[in-house]
Amino acid sequence: MSNPRQASSASQTPHLSPAELSYLYTSLSLPKGPIRPDGRSPTQFRPLTAETDILPGTNGSARIGFADGTQAIVGVKAEVEKTVLASDILQQDVENDLQAPSDRRDGAESTPSAAAGGHGSWVQMSIEIPGFRDDDALPVFLSEMMRESLVGSVTDAGKGRDTEMAGGLKGRLVINKRWHWRLYIDVLLLSQPLSYPLPLLSLTTHLALLSTKLPKLKSQGEEDPFFDDDWGVAEHLYPRPSPSASATSSQIRPPVTLLVISVGDNVIFDPNREEISVADAVLAISITRNSEGQGLKLLSIRTIDPPSRLTQPGVPNSENLSTMAATGNSDNAAAANPSAGQEEVPGVWRPRRGGIKRSVITELTRTVLKKGGVGEEVLEGLEGVEV
Amino acid sequence: MPLETSTTYPLTKLRLDGRRWNEMRVFQAQISTNPASSGSSYLAMGNTSIMCSVHGPAEGRRGEASGSAGSGGAVVDVDVNVAGFAGIDRKRRAGGSDRQSTNISTILRSAFQSHLHTYLYPHSTISIHVSVLSSDGSLLAAAINACTLALVDAGIPMPGLLCGCTAGMTGSASTPKDPREDELDPLMDLSLPEEQELPYLTIGTTTMVPVGQNNMDEDEEDGETKVAVLNMDSKVHYTYLDSLVPVAIDGCREIRELMEGVIRGSQRM
Amino acid sequence: MNDRRRVNGPPGGTRPPVFQSGLQSSNPSDRPRRQRQPAELRKIFLKTGLIPSASGSAYLEFEPSASLAANRSNPKSMIPPSSALKLTCTVHGPKPLPRSAAYSPNLVLTTHVKYAPFAARRRKGHVRDSSERDLGVHLETALRGAIIAERWPKSGLDITITILEAEDDRWWGEPPDSHDASWGIMNVLAGCITAASAAIADARIDCLDLVAGGVAAITEDVGASHSGSGRLMLDTDPAEHASILSACVVAYMPARDEITELWLKGDSSKAVLDDGDSRQGHDALIDGAVDAARGSYSVLSEAVKESILNAVAHA
């Protein structure tokens, strides 16, 4: 199994020789556009099959499989839970005494408490990857990354439109002041990941959440909640646009997280395992549709440690120990420490060092966010999936 | 008060989900579901659904290979993972596996270790990964069936299909069976509420595929059936075993026919 | 996950009781306000080489915000003043990898970030929780880009950070659970990065450059008349801002002008920039975080230089 020490890196250290890495890097960093090993264009995604609502025992579920056989299944379960405030009694006083410190943007909400706004901890995410423990760095990092954009996507401009989604996912989970839904998102990867599993998991989670239904509430106001037994009238967690609404008003959808790498001056989307192993920089960018319907909104960016930093360096001929056995002692010391001695030699693989230039980050996000860019393409593709 | 089989069955002669005593739930199965593995299957018995993938026979890890060098055959490695969303309530656990999945994987490992022709693959490992997506009773039986299908898909030789089924009694069956007025019926293929209420057992049987001169001899088939797995965690008076075991074996036979249909119907055959 | 090996304290918060009389005096105007300029950073105390048993170590402390310092010396309400980051970092190694580990041509970095149980308002357990593990991964990413790992084959480096006092996520006078976004963790990460870089330099591990952490955020003013008035602030103390829309941490290497770690979250689209500034919100935010990192770099480089000069003088 994989070495847990290196598991936090973008995936396991690739088993490619320095020569292979160098070849791959050169072809991916060609100035006229990269040549990818599988012939895709830089922004093209791998083909996948998707289905939703596959598990009757869950509130929502989805399965996505890549052609290479990596499959992910996401099941969403919701439980009703009592809203526990850190101090219930104090809460009352605070509400009376403080004239609602205007720390909420919309003045309509008078009580700035979890009871109204929802709490990020109500969404729990756990990722199971074969060969990893639950608390290994990779699953923890992945779930924090996806959860962060899920709870963070507050579509505040709910003016006149879906008021139900006004507080984002968090707000949707509020039943009343004392009760809320708790959402468990369990992600199951069916085989060891062949590439960094982030896009797969994110897309699957997206579809599962879209298909998630909550039973229809029959109680009103601050009553203890009870629900309609008829699953047929259950409501979607992410409400569907009513047929009467104009076609332009698109449905509010969960965010997606895209994986972008930069190699040389090129920007490459949805890298496979080999491509990510020569990346200069790896970014995970979470986006969602802007609440105004058009355009995209950036939710979060995270750098991911590129596995290229852990690769084995190639040795240029000029420094090959076996060809200079006759030379003196001090030269050998320099050769054993080649990074001090030489500038990068073309065609010889060096583990990537250093970070990302700011211009590269700008370019990466621009490619995702621009009109007609990759982000829109992905979201449109997902909207094509029948849920 | 929740409905219970032990109270409603004597009145209606129907189970809670409307089945008769010897009726199985809807059986659905598919093989070659995951191209990344050597063999894979998806199996649903009612609301119990399982995905299973097989890797290997492949070179075992260094430590294991040396340990099993004496046996000279392949090592079967089973890993059972019950998804958090599989049950009615979401299962929370602190990493790793729980008692139920460890138990199932132990039974599966010993069953398939002796069932497969492991001697054909010395110093290698056959690893089976079982993911329980939805659990609604007869989990062990369904896991046996899913593993068999995935192993067939992986092309690993075995003497016959290993099929599992559960059987239970419609009451607690704690007193000796009274042959004159016996109001308890055996049940085939239990669902989760029934499992929680009633005593039940799980049986896995295998039937040698007739070869040679017996090939055409249809009647001989039953004579070749062997019980490979028998697991029972609940308490029942021994006199009722007589009625439980045949029902479970009947279920296994039924499932075997269904599974043969699945294998024949798949495109790879 | 429960820690069963130790006798644990109460699971809830460890806040002292707040009495009615104390509460009455607290009104929203007591909320601490930022008295620094938007681009002005808090002072940082950083010293290396304090832990003799480690091969490298550093201690870092943020100056408490001015308003809070005043509040502390002359308390007007019972609401506890906000905290300021204090953390220690130790570096152990390079040392041999454990026998079970595979051959590595590079230095294998392991990062542990742990809150002391008393570091935050809410007691932290002894077992690392997911946010601590998450911080560890962020820190590892930030440092691995700076370290010249191929000079240390077959060896491992353990970086352990203990957070003695964590940054608050919000003003403590606000009703509990009013915010749940953990903005304080981003300041903590920036501090971790700066301190770890100093400790690595102290341990004489080859680095491309010192790497400094910086935070910038887009905040909305208290009582903003109209929405869409997000202002870019550097080194935000979450207690001083009623509403933080988005925040960003970077790990930045000034000599190469490169970012090794970037973590941005929240809605950065509402940033109001100067006229003629055509950058998008998130770009401005990243640039702001880089400026903040430049500021902490000046402290970092002085601290490293000072420790060297001290060593030379005492040798």
Next chain:
Amino acid sequence: MATSLPSVAIPGQRLGSVAAYAAGPGTHIQQANIYASIAGPVVVDPAPPKTQSKSTLRVSRVIPAPSRGTLSGTSQKPRYNTLPAIDSIVLARVTRVQKRQATVSILVVLDESAANSDPSKSASDNDNVASILTSAANPENHSNTDELRFQALIRKEDVRAVEKDRVVMDEMFRVGDIVRGSVISLGDQSFYYLTTARNDLGVVMARSDAGNMMFPASWKEMRDPVTGVGEPRKVARPF
């Protein structure tokens, strides 16, 4: 040229261009410039005369000792571990002797620069070598810190240069001996490989069965000064 050099450098500080200097340890090259990669004093090693090479710029890992003689500061000076590299001379303690190999754990990597230059100003980071060795050779002191030290192997064929096939490991090393060896390979995941196949390499310190520190008697024998009993060893030539 030398005036532009700072006296101490911090990582990421530009020191000079590759046109003027060659990059030594503690530096790295970025876009034709030499940058410091560790914090420490900047040292220029002049090029050997009558060669074409440039002087080498390096950042020292160690603080230079002041004018010789003052021992006050040295004892508390921190030690910075240097990794064993190929050809570096190490001192190691024998932890296990098998038929084909001896396992040792590396205590000290001797600084090459110090070894080559005149010993009076041995400003190596290992100047408390003596104390390390005496404590290590002390049987009570065999702590379980071996996990924290680099492990190495001396294979049977690497013990001595002559009569390799007649080597009996038990007559070469005993557990607890201190051996001076030279690294021949970084080895595999767990072990470095050492050789003692030179006159100046081999056992430098050992205790006899009686527990007394022995002195070298010949290239293959050490003797107990109290009992007078000799024990076979692959002995390093004393300086």
